[in-house]
Amino acid sequence: MSAASEGSTPGFLVWRLSMKWRVAVDRAVAPLGLTHAQYSLVAxxxxxxxSGLRPSQRQLADHTGLEPLYVSKLARTLEAAGLVERLPDxxxxxxxxxxxxxxxxxxxxxxxxVVQQLLDRLLEPLGGLEGRRTEVFSxxxxxxxxxxxDTPQDVPIKEE
Incomplete structure (x- = not known):
């Protein structure tokens, strides 16, 4: 663990890892004309x-965890680039x-x-994609x- 990570909360570490991953994927797929968000959608x-599905924008939003409006915007951009087809359901x-x-x-x-190679490098300290520690981590x-x-509205927020 780096000195900058020592004493950090799990939430901070998750955020930092997600940012590290986003930036790395952005850089890795840029030569293919994609951003990380676009990659998430097309992958x-x-x-x-x-799997035999032809998902709606809503189903794809639910699958990726992206907001439906953002998926719509990404889909239009990818359609303009000739990568995605949008058809009436x-x-x-x-x-x-x-x-x-x-x-x-x-x-x-x-x-x-490209992203699989990047993922294998990221997971190398855990034994790579096939490592036992990677399985546990996943x-x-x-x-x-x-x-x-989601927290119920009637649960008071603890003040310090």
Whole structure:
């Protein structure tokens, strides 16, 4: 642990790690014409399509954790770049379904390869992508991500 991290709260460390990751992914996918947020969208869309899904913008927002309005904005930008196709949802006239274009699939596959290499380097201290410590770390992160943070309104905030 670096001197700057000693004594830091877990929340601060999570924030710093997420910022380190965001910046690293931004730099890694920039040569492919993507930002980290765009990568998150196309990589998620790629995985969902491979599972046979053609998600709506709302479903993709729920999957990525991004705000629906932001997903809409990203989708329009990616559509203008020729990477994403936005089509009316046949079951809901208010919804839009997203899919990757041929060019989008090609760029996404290359971006996924780049990000996987980056992830392996990040996880090297834990034994790499296949390491036992990485498996435990991933389970712990999933547990934290699945824990709701909504606090009931009737619970008073503790003052110091």
């Amino acid at each position: 998620s869309l790629y995985g969902m399509q491979r 046949p079951s809901d006239t208010r919804a839009v379904q997203l899919s990757l274009s041929d060019q989008g699939r090609d760029v996404t596959r290359r971006a996924i390869d 389970r712990e992160l999933a547990l934290l991500l699945n824990t709701p943070l």
